[in-house]
Amino acid sequence: MNSAKDIQQWLEHLDAGDVLELAAGSGKFTNWIVSRLKDFHSWTYTDPDESILNKAREKFTDQRFSFVKTRAELLPFPNATFNTVIISRGLHHLSKLSGAIWEMIRVLKPSGNLIIHEMHADVLNEAQRNRHLWHHFRIELDQELGREHEPVFSKDELIRIFGNFPLSITAQFEYIPPDTFDPEERKKEYERDIMLLDAPALQKIFSEKLHQLFIRTKEHGIENQPYLFLVFRKTN
Secondary structure, three states, X not given: OOOHHHHHHHHOOOEOOEEEEEOOOOOHHHHHHHOOOOEOOEXXXXXXXXXXXXXXXXXXXXXXXXXXXXOOOOOOOOOOOEEEEEEEOOHHHOOOHHHHHHHHHHHEEEEEEEEEEEEOOOOOOHHHHHHHHHHHHHHHHHHHOOOOOOOOOOHHHHHHHHOOXXXXXXXXXXXXXXXXXXXXXXXXXXXXXXXOOOOHHXXXXXXXXXXXXXXXXXXXXXXXXXXXXXXXXXXX
């Protein structure tokens, strides 16, 4: 098992050039990785949600940043535009994963870097299993609400997925990042979304699942699940 410091030491040697970040969301990972890179020339911050982009515009005022509303499956950029493509915690939100990866490769320059930061499902203890179960509950609820959210991959699945593309792996780290997960707050959030379900019977099923998960968390605690930080190089 690695540490965040191991990843930081690797990033300190990377001049990322022109960067594309996909499904950037709240910008928490953006802030973390930008502060650790040796340097970059430009940063294209993308997300399919315009309200998220508006918040990001307020947060990232560096003139090298630009903001684009787009989905990973159909990118509005020419071939070979970026030196580095990054996606953090986004792969399992993509229902058309293969098409999205081909798009990432298409917009990468020759020998460009694809950086994948993704949790995996191979938990180590009961507290980590609780964190995984909370996320799995979110996935089930999102799917019932018609939101795009797919199951989390195992470690082997994540690595194997990219073996089918013109990429070679150049760095691999596995670590457990710090977590600020608050079961009480998350329970309230999920209860609000459960009430959006159309069928009262379905609301009851999800409410009971959430109650049991909350009890299990009280018994075993909660700890972040392991993540993979993978770096691939475009080979053609």
